[in-house]
Amino acid sequence: MTEHLRAVVSTLMPRAREDLATLVALRSVADARQFPPQECAAAAQWVLEAFREQGFADVGSIETSDGSAAVMGFRPGPTGAPTVLLYCHYDVQPPGDEELWESPPFTLTERAGRWYGRGAADCKGNVVMHLTALRTLAAAGLEPTVGVRIIAEGSEEMGTGGLEDLLRDRPELFAADMILIGDTGNAEVGAPTITTSLRGMANVVVHVSTLEGEVHSGAYGGSAPDAITALVQMLSTLHDENGNTTVDGLTNDQRWDGVEYAEGRFRADAGVLDGVGLSGSGSVAEQVWARPALTILGIDCPPVVGSAAAIAPRASARLNLRVPPGTDPVVAQDLLIGHLLAAAPWDVRVSVEPESTGMPFSASTGGPGYKQLRTALSEAYGAEVGFAGQGGSIPLCNALAEQFPDAEIALIGVEEPQCRIHAPNESVDPSEIENLALAEALFLSRFSS
Known part of the structure; x- marks a missing residue:
């Protein structure tokens, strides 16, 4: 099954690139002072239609308290099956000084095997990863063993709290047994990693x-x-x-x-100048x-x-x-x-x-969801899965944990350190989209609580 799905994912990667190029071209910065709101509206509509095509008949766009549109949908599973929530966001950071980009920030450009563009990794690459996982199951003639919710946020980068307010007002739209937050990444390319700790x-x-x-x-x-x-x-x-x-x-x-x-990898990821020491005692x-x-x-x-x-x-x-x-x-x-x-x-x-x-966040990793997710990631990558932390914070994780204390929450995604998210020349390694889509397809086709 794993190798069959791997072959299917491979055939879908040209579609993934085409979709990512379309999304990157939409300048969905959730700040009307910098870019027209129509750009975010177009991105939300694209995401809505893309998931509707994957069987989310119950999908729509809901305006949140900060004026952004959250794309939300549900695809029922077998009777009594658990529900898995797939999260991502379609809004992006501003490009900053475009003179610092080696290619236009809103044009997906391939260089040395990586795909460059604002949002290519954070977080439109994760939108495409979720889509590719679902398309893989459909192309292989398989159905998820679970009900699937999709949530695509429209103002995550602005931190204005619209989705958290919606969660408090309408928690039934978020209810799930396993929540996959597609907004982090592996410790390095090819090293499957689940983020379990946020400062x-x-x-x-x-x-x-x-x-x-x-x-x-x-x-x-x-x-x-x-x-x-x-x-x-x-x-x-x-x-x-x-x-x-x-x-x-x-x-x-x-x-x-x-x-x-590793110190050497951190120095390269952070761009520490030669001869300059790292600050702090203990490990990186x-x-x-x-x-x-x-x-x-x-x-x-x-x-x-x-x-x-x-x-x-x-x-x-x-x-x-x-x-x-x-x-x-x-x-x-x-x-x-x-x-x-x-x-x-x-x-x-x-x-x-x-x-x-x-608030900081720490995930509970002992449940059946984590066990089966680790197995799926390990099979997809052919490597042992590690747990990592992240220096940044994702307020939605704490809000979800408070609302659904029995749900398992795992953070995964395509945003490994070389992606340079929030910086000029953001990029994604397409192998991360491919391997994570395979892992998610395996998980959705097997998970049972």
Whole structure:
């Protein structure tokens, strides 16, 4: 059965490429300030029609609280069979500076065996992966052994929460025994991986004030408190000499027991310059998946070009704190605020504005769904399946886990590190679409609770 379906998937890959090219050409950035809303509407309609062709007679587009369209459908299975939910999103990140792209961002372009374009991996490649899995079963004359739900979100990249609101209002549209979130990826190409851990986040903006206005650095420098210097001193206390995040009261020595993230591969994936060391103690996997990480996202102060010989009266910084499962992000945010206030030198005036928080997520991996999914992935790839974490957060996972505590949730997808999601020259390795489509077809044709 596995090899027969593998051959069927192979014959469908030209169709997969054609579909991905069509989707990538739709500039579905869910921000009307940057791209016309009609682009998202066209993408939603394309997804709706594509799944309707795969037997989802009960499929439609539902406007969510943030104005985006969620494509949702259900295909019944045998009486008494479990239900599997397939999630993906059709909206994409803006392309950014198009001069940094080696080919037009909204034109799917093949180079060195990879397919390049905005959304090729995140997450239109996963839309196509789900479609190819279903088409594989149809072409092989097989029916899923389960009921299948499809959810394609239209505003995931904006983080505006429309789908989570819909989940709270109409949970029956999401009900499932096994939920496959198609929005992550393997540890590397060809290495089947299920993401089981997501870090949460807590953001703050810190403001420092010291003077009524700018004063000459020659006349007053030495005694006049410099807001930038004060801010720099405060920020320097958030990491130790090894680069570990050191927020007072926040644990930073957690361990990771899943797949490792080799240092050499991480350096290549992250684009670390030659001769530059990595920050933090412990393994890379521990630092990026299991421990808190504080990043300075931006600083407001005079730019170098045009700066004057003056002492700055005000300075601000926006901080992003990632927290692992087991850490409450609201508590972590409070600890960060307390740390910043305590670290302020010279009695400068400090205010800290809390921004958004997001809960971390940890999957339960001992159920029948995980067992059968691991078998399907292993057969498709011919390799052992590993568990990995992800530094980012997907709020929908926590919302689903809260609403359906007995459901199994697994994160899979085509977005391995070489994809450069959210960056110029995003790409997907088509073998990932092919192998994951095979694995999903195997799973849907076998799963029973």
